Amino acid sequence: MARSQTEVAALINGFLEKEHLTPSGSAPVAPDTDLIESKILDSLSLVRLVVFLEDELGTKIPLEDVVPDNFASVGAMASYLVSRLDKQS
Amino acid sequence: MHILLIISFAVLPGFLAYGLALVVADLRRVISTRERRAVEDNLAVLFGTQTEGHRKEVARDYFRVQFCRMADEARLVRGMNEMAPWIEVHGLELLKDGLRKGKGAVGVGAHFGSQKICFAYIADQGVPVTLFVRWTSGPKSSTDRLMRVLTHVPLARSMKRRPISVGSDRSEGEFGGGVRALGALRANEMVASAFDDRPFVDESKETIKLRLLGGDIQILPGLAVLAKAAGSPLFLVLSHISKGWRRRVMEIYPPISTEGEVEEIYGRCIAILEREVRMYPSHWTSLVVPGAAGRPHRVAWSMEATLPSGPLPPLSGERSLYP
Numbered sequence: 001m002a003r004s005q006t007e008v009a010a011l012i013n014g015f016l017e018k019e020h021l022t023p024s025g026s027a028p029v030a031p032d033t034d035l036i037e038s039k040i041l042d043s044l045s046l047v048r049l050v051v052f053l054e055d056e057l058g059t060k061i062p063l064e065d066v067v068p069d070n071f072a073s074v075g076a077m078a079s080y081l082v083s084r085l086d087k088q089s
Numbered sequence: 090m091h092i093l094l095i096i097s098f099a100v101l102p103g104f105l106a107y108g109l110a111l112v113v114a115d116l117r118r119v120i121s122t123r124e125r126r127a128v129e130d131n132l133a134v135l136f137g138t139q140t141e142g143h144r145k146e147v148a149r150d151y152f153r154v155q156f157c158r159m160a161d162e163a164r165l166v167r168g169m170n171e172m173a174p175w176i177e178v179h180g181l182e183l184l185k186d187g188l189r190k191g192k193g194a195v196g197v198g199a200h201f202g203s204q205k206i207c208f209a210y211i212a213d214q215g216v217p218v219t220l221f222v223r224w225t226s227g228p229k230s231s232t233d234r235l236m237r238v239l240t241h242v243p244l245a246r247s248m249k250r251r252p253i254s255v256g257s258d259r260s261e262g263e264f265g266g267g268v269r270a271l272g273a274l275r276a277n278e279m280v281a282s283a284f285d286d287r288p289f290v291d292e293s294k295e296t297i298k299l300r301l302l303g304g305d306i307q308i309l310p311g312l313a314v315l316a317k318a319a320g321s322p323l324f325l326v327l328s329h330i331s332k333g334w335r336r337r338v339m340e341i342y343p344p345i346s347t348e349g350e351v352e353e354i355y356g357r358c359i360a361i362l363e364r365e366v367r368m369y370p371s372h373w374t375s376l377v378v379p380g381a382a383g384r385p386h387r388v389a390w391s392m393e394a395t396l397p398s399g400p401l402p403p404l405s406g407e408r409s410l411y412p
Binding site: 048 | 268270275295310311319
């Protein structure tokens with residue numbers, strides 16, 4: 001199913017809040033905020049996020065694609081994932 | 090001195106290596122009165138009802154276990170063929186059953202026996218193993234560096250995988266370790282590490298707190314989180330040395346349930362570890378943490394909240410290869 005970048009970004013922000021990686025009720029993380037630099041994500045929460053996104057979006061994310069260019073920020077992830085979903089559909 | 094010993098252990102036949110380890114250990118016990126007393130004192134605190142004779146016996150064995158472990162790990166340089174006759178294994182079929190589900194396996198080691206030998210043995214049985222080794226310090230001296238090489242080279246040779254140093258992984262950025270581990274599990278391989286490593290100071294937010302032998306223990310959630318995320322079975326792997334110092338006995342326990350929170354999952358591991366520590370107290374490496382120069386030997390780190398010697402200083406980079 002096609003998803004917009006906004007929808008995917010909301011999905012990611014929902015995960016971050018549900019997993020207490022961002023304060024409950026806080027504003028969504030800005031699309032260009034570096035999640036690693038800002039210590040919102042670490043190696044393990046990234047794994048959980050990848051598995052969560054695979055379940056939610058019904059797609060397998062090749063782990064070689066899980067690199068800073070694609071996963072360092074909410075915006076980069078949304079862009080990568082929408083592009084991947086578009087290619088699949 | 091350690092380097093000469095390691096080289097001797099590596100080249101001697103198995104029974105001679107253990108024989109040398111026992112002689113050196115007994116000598117070390119006599120010379121190192123501070124460490125011996127620390128072992129005996131900690132045993133008294135942990136298992137108060139022991140007799141003095143029993144404590145002395147366990148303290149003797151504590152030193153022997155440390156040197157036998159050093160001997161075993163050094164002998165890995167000659168490959169697992171050399172080591173295999175000296176290892177008795179229980180539960181390998183449980184692991185192989187677990188791998189049939191195709192989701193890999195998470196190996197949970199501990200500072201009890203030798204996780205390096207255990208996982209090298211499993212790798213030798215055809216299960217590719219990625220071992221996460223947490224170096225808690227940078228190599229400061231040429232001796233440290235050489236000892237690391239002496240450990241990493243034989244491990245890499247035995248495991249057909251380069252052990253991943255989490256310390257350097259951290260410096261490379263946070264994308265590396267977790268994703269590589271997930272990839273290994275998806276390739277139906279084993280990912281392993283010790284679950285009772287001391288956390289770094291900057292990891293304190295991530296730790297979970299549990300109780301072990303009446304004391305507080307801080308644990309990083311990594312292995313349990315990985316197992317849950319990847320849907321992989323989780324196996325606790327411990328080892329001890331048999332009576333008579335003849336061989337290493339390795340136990341792979343039935344898969345630990347990954348139901349519930351991380352605390353519950355590790356609670357199941359701790360229950361087994363605690364039982365084994367009570368049965369073989371001399372094999373628990375964390376029984377004593379040797380003090381840095383000029384400092385007293387400290388009690389087991391996991392007991393820091395309850396033992397009278399007070400809290401340990403934050404871990405900031407002082408740790409030998411064989412703590």
